[in-house]
Amino acid sequence: MPKIACFVEKYNFSDPREEAALQNFKTAAEKQGQEFHFLFREGISDVHKFDAVFIRATTDPLNTAYVVSKTAWELGLKVIDDPESITICGNKVHQYELFEKYNVPRIPTMFLNKDEFHHKRITDIFDQLGKPVVIKAPYTSFSKYVEKAACETSFRDVCKRFFKKSDVLAVQKFTPTEFDWRVGVLNNDVLYVCKYMIPKGRWKHGAKLRGKPTIVWGRTVALRKETIPQSLREVALKACSVVGKGLYGVDIKEVNGEFVVVEVNDNPSIYAGYEDQKDKDLYSKIISYLTV
Amino acid sequence: MVVSNIDLTTDSRVIDPATFLDSTIKEPTLNINNDYRYLKIGYYVSLHAEVLGNAVIPSCENIIDSSRTPILLLRAARAGVPTLPFLVTDSVKKIIAQLGFPVVVFAVNPFMYDGYKTASNKSALYRAMKSLGMNYKFAVCVQPFKGEVTTFKSFFGKCSQDVETQKISRQVYEVFKIPVCKLHVQKADGKAYLCGLQPVSKDELSEQDLKMISREVSLLSEQGEHFGA
Numbered sequence: 001m002p003k004i005a006c007f008v009e010k011y012n013f014s015d016p017r018e019e020a021a022l023q024n025f026k027t028a029a030e031k032q033g034q035e036f037h038f039l040f041r042e043g044i045s046d047v048h049k050f051d052a053v054f055i056r057a058t059t060d061p062l063n064t065a066y067v068v069s070k071t072a073w074e075l076g077l078k079v080i081d082d083p084e085s086i087t088i089c090g091n092k093v094h095q096y097e098l099f100e101k102y103n104v105p106r107i108p109t110m111f112l113n114k115d116e117f118h119h120k121r122i123t124d125i126f127d128q129l130g131k132p133v134v135i136k137a138p139y140t141s142f143s144k145y146v147e148k149a150a151c152e153t154s155f156r157d158v159c160k161r162f163f164k165k166s167d168v169l170a171v172q173k174f175t176p177t178e179f180d181w182r183v184g185v186l187n188n189d190v191l192y193v194c195k196y197m198i199p200k201g202r203w204k205h206g207a208k209l210r211g212k213p214t215i216v217w218g219r220t221v222a223l224r225k226e227t228i229p230q231s232l233r234e235v236a237l238k239a240c241s242v243v244g245k246g247l248y249g250v251d252i253k254e255v256n257g258e259f260v261v262v263e264v265n266d267n268p269s270i271y272a273g274y275e276d277q278k279d280k281d282l283y284s285k286i287i288s289y290l291t292v
Numbered sequence: 293m294v295v296s297n298i299d300l301t302t303d304s305r306v307i308d309p310a311t312f313l314d315s316t317i318k319e320p321t322l323n324i325n326n327d328y329r330y331l332k333i334g335y336y337v338s339l340h341a342e343v344l345g346n347a348v349i350p351s352c353e354n355i356i357d358s359s360r361t362p363i364l365l366l367r368a369a370r371a372g373v374p375t376l377p378f379l380v381t382d383s384v385k386k387i388i389a390q391l392g393f394p395v396v397v398f399a400v401n402p403f404m405y406d407g408y409k410t411a412s413n414k415s416a417l418y419r420a421m422k423s424l425g426m427n428y429k430f431a432v433c434v435q436p437f438k439g440e441v442t443t444f445k446s447f448f449g450k451c452s453q454d455v456e457t458q459k460i461s462r463q464v465y466e467v468f469k470i471p472v473c474k475l476h477v478q479k480a481d482g483k484a485y486l487c488g489l490q491p492v493s494k495d496e497l498s499e500q501d502l503k504m505i506s507r508e509v510s511l512l513s514e515q516g517e518h519f520g521a
Contacts, residue, residue, distance in 0.1 A: 041431045042383040044362075061330050061356045062402035064431050067380060070363050074370070087356065093336070094352075097343040113333065115310035138331065166331040168313070 002291050004029055005039040005050040007068045009057040020272035021283075022056065028283035034291055039068075047071050052078040052290040059267045060090045060139055078290050081266040085244045089266035091138040093168050098242045099261065105235055106261045107253065108173040114163050122152050129173045136170040137162040141265070143206030143215070148174060176203050179218070181252040181259070183228075183236035184268055184275060184282065187245050187289055190236065192279040193228050195221040196251070222277035235259040247286060293317060294513070295337050296324035298472075298497065300506045304513040309333045313340050321348040322512060324505065326472055327491040328355045329405055350469045358468040358489050359405060361398040361433040365486065371467045373460060374485045376438070376478065382431045384417055394437040396478065397421070398488050401430035406490040408476060410437050435487060439480030445492055445501060446475050448508040453477075456484040464489065472505060 006025065013019045022038070029036035039046065039053075041064060047053060053072040059065040059081050066086050072079040081089075088094050099106045110125055125133060135158045137145035145162060149155035162169050179198060184191040196205040197218035206215045236250040239261045249268025252259050269275065276282050294304050295312045307315075309325070313336060321341040325334030328350060335355050341348035350358075357363040362380045369375040379390055380400060387395060394412035397420040399405075409424060411417035424432050444451050449465025451458060457477050464475060464486060474496075476488035497505075 042381050042386060044380040044431060045378075060402070064380075064400060066356070067360055067362050067400060067431075070357065070360070071366060074363075074366055083353075087352065091331075091339075094339055094343075097340070101343055111313070113310055113313055113336070115308075115333075116314075167333040168331075168336045 001033060001035050002051045003035040003037065003049070004052045004054055004287070004290055005037055005047060005072075007039045007044075007053060007055045007057055007065060009041070012056050015271070017271035017273055018269075021270045021276065024272060024276070024283045025054070025287065029287045032284065032287055032291070034287060036287075044068055044071075047077070048075055050077065053080075054286070054290055055079070055081050055267060058141065059086045060141075061087055062139075065267075066090075078292075080247045080286065080290060082244060082246050085246045085248070085266040088243045089248070089264055092136050092140060092170050092263060093138045093166075095243070095264060096170055099239065102238075102242045104239050104242060104261055105259060107175050110171045111168055112159065112171055113168045117156075117159060117163070119152070122155055125155075125171050126152075129171065132174045134172045134174050135159060135162065136172065138166050138168065138170065140263075143204045146204060148203065174203070175253055175255055175260070177253045177255070179221075180205060180262060181228075181232060181236075181250075181254065182220075182268075182275070183232065183250045183252060184270075184279075185236055185240045185248045185250060186282075186285060188237060188240065190225050190228075190233055191247075191282050191285060192275050193223045193225045194275055194277075195223065197221060220271075220274040222275065222279075224278045229259075232259050235261060239264050247289075293319040294322045294324060294509055295341075296509075297333065298324055298326060298494070298502065298505065300324065300509055301503065302506045302510045302513070304509055309337050312337055316344060318344050318346060321346045322471070322509065323348060323350065324471055324509060326494050326497060328470060328473070329359060329491055330356055349471065354468040354470065358464075358470050358473070359491075361400060361488050364468075364489055365433075365435075368464060368467055368486050371463065373463045373467065374483060376435045376480075376485045376487075378433055378435045380431050380433050382421070382425055382428060384414070384421060387417060387434050388414065391434060391436050393417075395434045396437040396441060396487060397424055398433045398435075399424040399430070400433050401426055408441065408488060410441075412437075435478070437478070439478055441476050441478050441487055443474055443476050445496065446473055447471065447501065447505050448512075450504070450508070451475070454484075460484055460486050471508070 026036040070083040132150035179195040182194040199218045249265045251262035294306045323337045328334040409420040446461045449462040451461040
């Protein structure tokens with residue numbers, strides 16, 4: 001009986017909706033005659049005992065999840081998220097360079113490296129992108145390390161913090177919308193579609209309350225994937241094609257009737273009752289992909 | 293084309309990382325940096341070269357893999373480099389059951405990239421796990437500690453060590469192509485085993501080291517090697 005390892009960390013079970021989704025994966029696998037085991041940090045060295053690895057812990061080339069993914073890949077196992085997808089999606093500078101190269105419709109983006117962090121360059125960025133701009137650390141995820149700056153002082157303040165970890169940052173034109181499209185893609189095919197609503201008075205899906213550590217998330221509204229505009233589908237699939245053939249969540253904004261990619265995420269959030277609302281078969285499709 | 297953050301004395305064309313990142317020069321690229329860590333400028337040079345379609349030494353994949361000790365050891369072992377068995381875990385119990393004592397412990401977390409700790413009993417292992425696992429938040433990579441660990445600089449796979457260690461240095465370069473790095477090698481029972489790899493700080497580069505790196509760069513350029521091929 002083929003065995004799937006689902007690499008998770010304790011925090012994956014802290015939200016009941018995520019825990020329910022993980023159980024749904026397990027049920028789907030067992031229905032297809034697969035064994036499905038949760039693999040924690042303690043058992044990483046047991047990866048070789050499985051036929052496929054499904055990573056649900058947060059991925060980044062510097063996280064343990066990359067070690068699991070690359071080990072599985074080197075051993076010839078099928079793996080979601082594969083190491084190349086983690087490398088590209090885990091670094092937004094990498095991703096935007098590829099979008100530029102392959103002409104993927106995207107939000108206007110500039111790069112800033114530590115050595116050119118001076119008044120002239122900052123002025124140039126504001127001249128080209130307008131004010132405010134959005135500064136993104138390349139390792140951003142869950143709306144973290146993405147901040148807005150409308151003047152040179154706040155721009156410098158944000159960059160100084162982000163430069164502690166990365167020597168290059170991405171700066172984007174501020175593009176406020178009521179919601180971001182989230183298109184779930186698996187192996188070049190649309191898996192599910194949602195609208196990630198932006199909380200009132202905020203500009204990103206997950207926003208901090210002033211003075212508090214709590215993050216407030218906007219609502220998730222699932223849509224039937226058959227009803228989405230063809231051009232949205234095309235833009236999502238084009239963006240994924242420069243990353244790989246795995247499982248992705250593409251964030252897209254609609255600006256003046258045009259669809260532009262915000263980013264492609266590997267390891268997309270899948271919460272029971274949210275992303276799966278209109279596409280209950282997404283669990284079995286992902287399991288099938290892992291075991292074919 | 294050579295992109296370097298180190299002052300080289302070579303006739304080859306050398307440009308600094310910031311200039312290269314602003315350019316679209318499509319040429320085989322030799323990226324010389326004392327620190328190739330992920331997210332640092334040395335990494336971005338290789339990334340930019342790859343996106344431009346340039347053959348580049350070192351590749352981004354090799355930069356990431358060589359700095360993650362379990363992947364370094366896995367890939368090195370598969371290429372025939374002598375290594376000892378290792379465990380990636382956050383469980384003290386598992387380490388004791390499978391490896392016993394003494395052990396050498398390397399960090400596998402996003403924040404630590406240099407050094408290691410050794411442990412010859414349970415309390416020392418807990419201390420090492422607490423420190424390198426950042427208060428038990430991350431897993432660590434553990435190997436048996438059978439002899440002594442030697443740390444040395446390796447430039448283009450060359451080092452001034454004994455013959456067996458020189459062979460490991462050369463083999464690691466053949467697999468990962470990291471031109472400038474430090475290697476940790478364990479010598480036990482008359483044999484040498486690769487343990488880890490880490491960046492070299494600029495202060496650690498002597499005049500002699502710079503001359504050696506420059507000579508290697510000139511040699512590669514003269515040979516017309518297609519970097520990254």
